Amino acid sequence: MAVASPRPPATPTRASLPVVVQTSVEADAEWWVEPVKWVALAVFIIVPIFALLVQPLAGRVVWTIVVAALPLFIVLVGYHRWRRICPLAFFAQIPVRLRRPGTRKASDWLEHNYYYVAFTVFFVSLWLRLIATNGDGLSIATFFVLITLAALIFGALFTGKTWCNYICPLSFIEKIYTEPHGLRETNNSQCTKCTACKKSCPDINEENGYWKEIESRAKRFVYFAFPGLIFGFYFYYYMQSGTWSYYFGGSWTHEPGMIWRAFLPGSDAQTAGFFFLPVVPRAIASLLTLAACGMASYLLFGILERYVGVWLKRRDAETDAARVRHVMFTLAAFTAFLTFYTFAGAPTLWRLPWVFPHLFLIAVALTATLFLTRRLSRRQKEFAEETLGRSIIKRWAWTDMQPPKDLHEAFLIHTIRAKESARGEAHVLEAYKDAVRETVDNGFVTREEVQLLESLRNQLHIKKADHEKVMSALAEEERALISDPTKQISAEKRLQLETYARALERYLQRGLGAEGGPDDSFIQQLRDEYRVTKDEHAAVLDDLMGGEQGMASRVGEEISLIERAAQTIQALERKPAPTNDFLAELLRRRRARSIDRLMRGLSFTLEDEAKHDLRKGLSSSNDAERESVIESLRAIVPPAVAERILAAYRESISLKATLPTLTDMLYARTRSVDPFVRAVALYALCERDAVDTELLSRMMQDEHELVRETARIVIERAMSVEARGTTALPLGTVEKMIALRGAPVFSRLAPEHLVELARASREDFYDTDESLCVEGESGNEVFILLSGEVSILRRDDEGEDRLVGTEGVGTLIGEMAVLDPSPRAATVIATAGGVRVLRLNGEAFREALEDDPAIASGVIRTLAQRLRAVT
Structure with missing residues (x-):
């Protein structure tokens, strides 16, 4: 039902909106970050003023002290602390502090190419240093003012941390030096009001973003080109003057008016572009040097990546492309860090007593080694x-x-x-x-x-079986919530909606008790601040107000699943076969779970007999009986929920016409959230010779190992038929599961346990008169007959083997010697034509017996039948 937005007790202001605060423990642990932030901001503001007033020292202080210390500072304090300290981030967030944040979101193009954008901004910044801002106080001040205005403008136009994540020239550098995680664990730097401005947001979890982007081409280019770009910047000082003393002497820190000469042909040592080719303008020469060194670095690391990959895979066969890329990123970051501090700060540092530069270089080497070893070992x-x-x-x-x-x-x-x-x-x-x-x-x-x-x-x-159950249950939850926009979302969107929900909840708590009409303008204001859509707001409000609409949607999904399962089960039952029977049983299990969830979701308070009738009706294979039960729900549940149930049922009935054949239904079941259903449906389609390339391609990319294995087997069978005209290949896991289920002992076993037994078994063949087991010998295997017959022989008092019976397909043999550590009680031999069996390890059989009472009762029934046969 629609819920009006209540008016708050007083006129709402933006300042009254609730905010998320750190816990006291977290605040105490990082109390120093806030003072350092204000000191950094003060330094940042003073820099352009200092540059204008103290021209002779401007370049030396700014570039060889302040900027030179920055990478080491970022590595030592950590990524998230630096993100809270950064002065440019402060200016970008001023519109947020003024309650006038930007509302635009970065385009998809920028989302995919922001590494290139930030790298280009940094490239241009280095180029500007070489032609303008190195030793000119006015240029330094202009640069700092312009980049500050850029951050402010982006903060006013775009939502969240768009400047910090996509544009800022430091955005990729701070990642290169701290990814995948820093030297120490730190609290994250997420926004108080998350607007989901970036997928895999590094402020929420830097390492998550790193692994999500590990195969990004843009990230690879920037990582590999960055060390060369750093070297090219310092190498140009030599290329311009023909000597390293130009850089290390520091004369470049006091060259006012450089920009006016940079684009003119050189005529002397001061205006030359290259020392060996002075006529080339400095602007062009420096641009070429930076570009050439960056590209050379990219190509060098790209070539090195192939050899490193071969070496890593030789050491560890499980090494994948992401591991190789991670090692290369680590080596590139290490190279860039050491290259930078080979030069950075040297013109000023080496003017101090010798102990200071040496201690500084030791600190740099230790820091670099620490982050190298920490990163290389990370997986x-x-x-x-x-x-x-x-x-x-x-x-x-x-x-x-x-x-x-x-x-x-x-x-x-x-x-x-x-x-x-x-x-x-x-x-x-x-x-x-x-x-x-x-x-x-x-x-x-x-x-x-x-x-x-x-x-x-x-x-x-x-256990693996329990893990499979957990993953299956979560997959069903995922399907059940597919229509809820607050659930099928990224970490960033989840944080955005959670913070919005807290703000909305506090407003509702204040407003529901107040007099007056609803104030929709305040709700709209709240939505604008958090960039929440109308549908997302409705979902959050629905959840806060009790979730009736959400419940109706979920109930409707369960009704649809029950009806779809019933239709497929009926079609499978009309064409009995081991595979069809197994798939029908899997669908019955899924239907039973859906019925359980449906009854829990509706919070039934019916008597036990009524519950039994309802469950029986929904489980019925009779269409009229199911429809009658669904109609009866209208008297039990709220009208909105009842309408959703009926709509879902009618929709399922109408969709039935779009799946006229069993093959169509099997195709639909290959998209089930249950991996066992997907795998068996694929195998059933293979048996019907109804598998196409598109389906196999999709199933080969499935998240579940069993489905991928089944797809591989289907492909191998097809190739075997083409090459040798036969499908005689070893049984796959699904085929073993079907065979095991054919044995009465395992017929009621859950698929999670059945797959474990299948993986623990192996197929074997015994020729005519060959013994599967011999009386008196010890044994730790049980056999399930897949084809053929066996004779059971027992030695009589005179030592002669006497035939006591025969067993056929589906029989379990040898379980007594496995359950009770005693010699085999009989000899079992293959009859004419031989037998094909599954051999199951005794330990796996005993574990299955302990885990599932159904097997134990099956074994007891088998033993009882054999005792009756003997007597």
């Missing part, structure tokens, strides 16, 4: 694990002690404490699920990366 997988680990620690359940800072120690304590509780395992899984959900939703880790966090799962003692 994307570690970032993903730490991000997930922090989310787990946030859910620390043990109130008698604080979570340790060391992540590994936290895992150990968490695991030990969990074992002390009867509900420990469930608690660990719930914490793991919440942590994965938060980390993936925030965009710090992708679903593919979570699949790879094996070491983290091992530390938490989370």
